[in-house]
Amino acid sequence: MRSLRVLRGYLFTVIGIAIGVAGLVALGAMSERIVRFIEGGDRFVLGQISVAGRGMGMGTGFTAGGILPAATIRAIADVPGVQGVQAQIMLPLDPSTSQFMTVTQELVLGVDLSVPTPNRHYRTLPVRSGRFLRQGDHKVAVVGASFAASRGLSLGSHIALEDEDYEVVGVLDRMLTAPDRFIIVSIADARAQWVAKDRLLRTVLASGAMPLNANDLNTGAAVGWRDGDDPDAVAVRIKERVPGVNVQLPSELSRLLRSSTAFFSALLVGIGALAFVIGGLSLANTMAAAVFERIRDFGVKRALGATDLQLGREVLAESLGVTMLGGLGGIALARSLGWFIDRYLAQSQQLFYFSPRLLGGAFVFSVLLGAAAAVYATSRVVSLSPAEAIRRGA
Amino acid sequence: MLRAISLVKSYRAPAGTPIRVLAGVDLTVKGGEIAVVTGPSGSGKSTLLNVLGLLEDGDGGEVWFEDTRVSGLGRAAKSRARGRYVGFLFQSFLLLPSLTALENVLLAARYVRRRGGATRRRAIELLQEVGVGDRMDHFPAQLSGGEQQRVAFCRAVLNDPPLLLADEPTGNLDDANGAVILDALRGRARSGGAVVIVSHRPEAAVGASALYRLRGGVLALP
Numbered sequence: 148m149r150s151l152r153v154l155r156g157y158l159f160t161v162i163g164i165a166i167g168v169a170g171l172v173a174l175g176a177m178s179e180r181i182v183r184f185i186e187g188g189d190r191f192v193l194g195q196i197s198v199a200g201r202g203m204g205m206g207t208g209f210t211a212g213g214i215l216p217a218a219t220i221r222a223i224a225d226v227p228g229v230q231g232v233q234a235q236i237m238l239p240l241d242p243s244t245s246q247f248m249t250v251t252q253e254l255v256l257g258v259d260l261s262v263p264t265p266n267r268h269y270r271t272l273p274v275r276s277g278r279f280l281r282q283g284d285h286k287v288a289v290v291g292a293s294f295a296a297s298r299g300l301s302l303g304s305h306i307a308l309e310d311e312d313y314e315v316v317g318v319l320d321r322m323l324t325a326p327d328r329f330i331i332v333s334i335a336d337a338r339a340q341w342v343a344k345d346r347l348l349r350t351v352l353a354s355g356a357m358p359l360n361a362n363d364l365n366t367g368a369a370v371g372w373r374d375g376d377d378p379d380a381v382a383v384r385i386k387e388r389v390p391g392v393n394v395q396l397p398s399e400l401s402r403l404l405r406s407s408t409a410f411f412s413a414l415l416v417g418i419g420a421l422a423f424v425i426g427g428l429s430l431a432n433t434m435a436a437a438v439f440e441r442i443r444d445f446g447v448k449r450a451l452g453a454t455d456l457q458l459g460r461e462v463l464a465e466s467l468g469v470t471m472l473g474g475l476g477g478i479a480l481a482r483s484l485g486w487f488i489d490r491y492l493a494q495s496q497q498l499f500y501f502s503p504r505l506l507g508g509a510f511v512f513s514v515l516l517g518a519a520a521a522v523y524a525t526s527r528v529v530s531l532s533p534a535e536a537i538r539r540g541a
Numbered sequence: 542m543l544r545a546i547s548l549v550k551s552y553r554a555p556a557g558t559p560i561r562v563l564a565g566v567d568l569t570v571k572g573g574e575i576a577v578v579t580g581p582s583g584s585g586k587s588t589l590l591n592v593l594g595l596l597e598d599g600d601g602g603e604v605w606f607e608d609t610r611v612s613g614l615g616r617a618a619k620s621r622a623r624g625r626y627v628g629f630l631f632q633s634f635l636l637l638p639s640l641t642a643l644e645n646v647l648l649a650a651r652y653v654r655r656r657g658g659a660t661r662r663r664a665i666e667l668l669q670e671v672g673v674g675d676r677m678d679h680f681p682a683q684l685s686g687g688e689q690q691r692v693a694f695c696r697a698v699l700n701d702p703p704l705l706l707a708d709e710p711t712g713n714l715d716d717a718n719g720a721v722i723l724d725a726l727r728g729r730a731r732s733g734g735a736v737v738i739v740s741h742r743p744e745a746a747v748g749a750s751a752l753y754r755l756r757g758g759v760l761a762l763p
Contacts, residue, residue, distance in 0.1 A: 450594070453624075455620070
C-alpha cells in the first residue's frame, strides 16, 4: 500500500521516463525494421546464384532481364558445380507503378515446383496459415503478410490476377523483407499472367518470329551450388559457359545491395544515436530532478538518523522501481504507438520492429541510466549537511 | 546530557566576507532540565541548535552527548548519534507529505532499526496522548498546524532520546496549540530528558531551568 503511494508520488516522474523510453524504443524499432529488411535481402542473395535472360524485358527481379528459355536452363544445370536450377518468373503486380522502388513493390513470383528451391537460406518460406504451394496447384496463391494485410486477405480469400480468380491457400509469416509483398503462384499460372500483361510478348508469340513454347517463358532462375563449391566461382563458370544470360555473383550482389542501402545504414546510426541521447537525457534528467525535488525529505531523514548508506539504498530501491515502471510503460507506449501507426497510418507496411534485443536493451538501459542518475543526484544531496538540505528544500 | 564547549561558526556572506554567528558558545544541559535560548531574528539561534544537534558542523569547539564527543565523529557515526540521542522539533514541522501521521512518527524508528509491533503500539499511544490518535491515518496536508506539530513531537520522542532540540516549536501555532506543545516539552523534561528550546516567545521561558540570550555570538543571561 505504502509502495503504491510512493510510486503515486512519482507519477509524473514515471510518465516522464515512459515518454523518454517510448521515444528511444520507437526510433530503435524503426531502425530494427530497416536492419531486418537489409539483412533479409542480403541473406537471400547470398543463398543462391541469380540468373536472368539477357536483355531488358519486363522481368523485375534484381537481375532484371529478358526471357530465359528452357534450353538455357538445362545448359545452366550442366555447368560443373551447379546443383539445382529452379525456373522462376517475377512480375510486377501492377506494371504501371515505378520500377525503381522495388523496396515496396508488390510482385508476382511464379516458381517451378517440380524442383526444390535451391536457395540455401530460404529452402522454404514460413507459412503463417494454410500451406505453401504444391506441384500441380492451379489458380491458387500464397501471399506475403503485408500483401495479405493490405488487401484484407486470409485463408480461403479470392484475388483477381489478370482477370483470373485465385484462391489464397496460404499466408506467409511476416519476414520483414521482400516476400512480405509477394504473391506466389505456380510457374504455369505466372506464365499465363506474363502473357496477359505483356503486349509485346503476345505479339512476338503470335508472330511466330521466335520458336518459343510455354516452358521457355521464364524471367530468371535460382541456381544452387554443390557443397564445397565457391558460389562466386560457379557463377563465373555459368557466365563463361552459357551464352545469353545475366549472372550475378552472390558476393557482388550482396555488395551492391549493401552499397545501395549504405544511406539507410548511416541513417540508422544517426537515428540510434539520436534516440540514445534524447531518450537517455530525458530519462536521466527526469530521475535526477525527482531526487532533487525531495531534498528536504532527505534532510529530515538524515536529521532522524539516516546514514548516507541507508538513504542511498532507499533512493536506489525507489529509483529502480520508478525506472522499471517507467521503462515498461515506455515500451508499452512505443508498442501501442507502433501498432497504431502500422495498423492505421502505414498502409499495411510494417514500419516498426520491436525485436527482443531492442526491448531488452531499452529496458536495461533505462533502468541502469535511471539508477545512475538517481545515485548521482543522491550523492549530491547527501553531500549537503542535513540543515542545508532542509533549508534548500524549503 | 549535553555539553557544548566554545562553539564557533561562521558563514560567508555573498560578498565573501565571513560573518561570525557563534563566537564561543558554552552550554550544558542535564537530564530533566530545560534550557531556553532567546534572541533577535538572525542572531544565530537556529544555527546553534543545528550545531548542537549535529545537523551541521561547527568551525570550532566541541559537542558532547553524555560521555561521547560527538562533534569529532565521522558522517555515519554522527547520523547514528542523531538517531540515538536527539529528537528534533522544527518550526515548520517538517513532516513528509507522502506519509500519514502514523508513518511520519514511525519514520523515526526506521533509521535506528526499532521497527516492530511494540514500536507501532508506542507510536499510536503517543499520538493518542497528544490528542491526534483519531488522525493517525491522515496526511500532513489534511492536518492543522497544531496537529502537525503534535505529530512532529511524537516523531521526536518515539525513540525516547535523552535530548530534545526544539527550534521555534510554537512559531507557526496559535496560543492554544503553542501551549499544548510547550506543555509536552516540559513533560519531557519532567520525565528526565534534556530539552533545549530556541524561541522568541516569552511563554517558552515558563518552567525553564535556564534562560539564555544569544547576543554577539555568545550566550548570556538576559
